[in-house]
Amino acid sequence: xxxxxxxxxxxxxxxxxxxxxxxxxxxxxxxxxxxxxxxxxxxxxxxxxxxxxxxxxxxxxxxxxxxxxxxxxxxxxxxxxxxxxxxxxxxxxxxxxxxxxxxxxxxxxxxxxxxxxxx
Numbered sequence: 158x159x160x161x162x163x164x165x166x167x168x169x170x171x172x173x174x175x176x177x178x179x180x181x182x183x184x185x186x187x188x189x190x191x192x193x194x195x196x197x198x199x200x201x202x203x204x205x206x207x208x209x210x211x212x213x214x215x216x217x218x219x220x221x222x223x224x225x226x227x228x229x230x231x232x233x234x235x236x237x238x239x240x241x242x243x244x245x246x247x248x249x250x251x252x253x254x255x256x257x258x259x260x261x262x263x264x265x266x267x268x269x270x271x272x273x274x275x276x
Contacts, residue, residue, distance in 0.1 A: 161223040161228045171211075175208060176241060177237060178201055179198065179205055179246060180244075182197060183245070184243065205249060212253075212259075213253040216258075220259075221259070222259075227266075231259075235263055235264070
């Protein structure tokens with residue numbers, strides 16, 4: 158269980174920290190009619206790509222972030238993954254096959270599909 162705790166922290170401090178900013182700049186701001194600073198978005202994409210490289214390597218060792226079983230460490234990633242897959246950032250995922258498979262697996266889970274259906 159300790160590894161799940163570690164990856165919850167990685168998600169909060171690395172994945173989510175950059176992913177939320179990126180999501181706001183390229184998805185939310187345009188919906189609000191605000192202009193996106195393309196240079197700032199590009200810098201965030203570069204940072205996010207480095208985080209995704211770590212995930213791609215990890216997912217070469219196990220099916221899920223915390224090991225071979227689905228856990229809260231995986232679940233916590235879903236909102237940002239779901240948002241970013243609607244943007245050009247999807248290309249960053251697509252360039253990493255293990256990450257793409259993991260993200261697709263998470264998004265296909267029946268519980269997540271129920272959440273999306275309720276929105």
